[in-house]
Amino acid sequence: MPVISPTTPINTFVDRDTITNSTNATVADALQVVCAxxxxxxxxxxxxxxxxxxxxxxxxxxxxxxxxxxGLAAALLVPAVAALHAIVLAAVHVDGAVDMDVYGAFQLCSIGILAAPVTVRLSQTYFNDPGRNMIFLWTGLVLAGLLSLTVEFYRIETFACSMDDFGQPMSSDPSQFNYMNAGCGLALPCNTGPAGPFSPLRRGATNEIFVIPAPDRLTFNAATLVAAACCVPAILSLIYTWIKILEVNWKNSYGHHDEPISGTNGATIGKMKGVNAVIRTFLSTVEVPLFGGAVIVILVFGELNFFSRQVNFQTEPMTSIGRELNRNDANKKPLSTWVKTA
Structure with missing residues (x-):
């Protein structure tokens, strides 16, 4: 056994497991980023x-x-387009990158699927209108979009970033992230070059891609759960609306019959419908606050997420409408500082 030099510092003899555990803890605590x-x-x-x-x-x-x-035509059209966009986003998924439009499609589809079907069920103004058949098809389309968003959010992968391009340690605080100067050593270079990610939906002026911290206001995992949860009322709404459509078509074809129900003590179809109406009224007093609260929660947290620095980075500000963007200094300034008077 070799002799240990007396000049060797004692703190150099560190247990190997301690080093491994320290390294794992550092990776686990590192800031999670995405190429987006x-x-x-x-x-x-x-x-x-x-x-x-x-x-x-x-x-x-x-x-x-x-x-x-x-209002109804426009309110149904917007989430329908977002649902189609969500389906396409899931179909052209890019490994190692994420299109942040998933949050936009999620915001519109989730609020629409919670607000529209409940309004139709509780309002005779809407339900007695022939347009209910169109809303039935619309619900199916938005449901497909939400399922696609659930899959897309689930497939998003984040990466640990421990240092920036200058070799400086990266803070785990997203607000301290060094935008435009942190490639984070991703296996797939996060740039618009031929070696970077490619999406057929992002071409021309929309193909700019950046490394950003993973959102923390509405995380990818939370969005996955909420998108999946929004599918439940959509499925129930489809079942309910389909039963009602069949019932209305039956009445239109064979008329109204209030015959006694066999095996009961004089109960008729009309009386049972009256009982069902009372129960439905009671349930609606719970349904409206429940779904209304869900819409408000999604709206608030969704908007907080949109205005967070991660999601808002390099998005076009409202003040740029009717103005010209100067992109000559794109590598030094965020988009919010590019706006100048035309």
Missing amino acids: WPVSGQYGAGSRVLYYILVAVCVFARKAEWLRSA
Whole structure:
């Protein structure tokens, strides 16, 4: 056995397991980042606010026919387009990168699927209208979009970032992230070059991709659970609406019959429907606050997430409408500082 030099510091003899555990702890505590395309303009703040107003008009002004018709058409169209976009995003998934438009599609689809079917079920103004068949198909489309978003959120992978491009240690605090100067040593270079990620949905001016910290206001895991949870009321709404459509079609074909039900003590179909109406009224007193609260929670947390620094990074600000963006200094300035008077 070799002789240990008396000049060797005692703190150099560290147990191997201690070093391994320390390394694992450092990796676990490192800031999690993703290679992401920014949220596109179609899910900007102006578009979202307009959609919220349309939903509010459909709920609170449903007695005004001229407002109801215009508001309902637009309020159903926006999440339908978002659902189609979600399906395409899941179909063209890119490993190692994420299109942040998943958050925009999620915001519109989740609020729409919670607000529209409940309004239709509880409102005779909507349900007695032939448009209920269209809402049935719309619910199926948005349900497909939510299922696609659930899959896409689940497939998103984050990476640990321990130092920036200058070799400086990276803080685990997302607010301290060194944007534009932290490649984080990703296996797939996060750039617009041929070696970087490619998505057929991101071409031309929309192909800019950046390394950003993983969102912490509405995380990918939380969005996965919420998107999956929103599928449950959508499925129940489809079942309920389908039964009601069959019932209405039966009445239109064979008329109304209030015959006694065999095996009962004089109960008729009309009396049982009256009992069902009372039960439905009682359940609606619970359903409206429940779904209304869910919509408000998703709206608040979703907007907090959109305005967080991670998700808002390099998105087009509302102040850029009608103005010219100067991208000559793109590597030094965030997009919010690019705006100048045209």
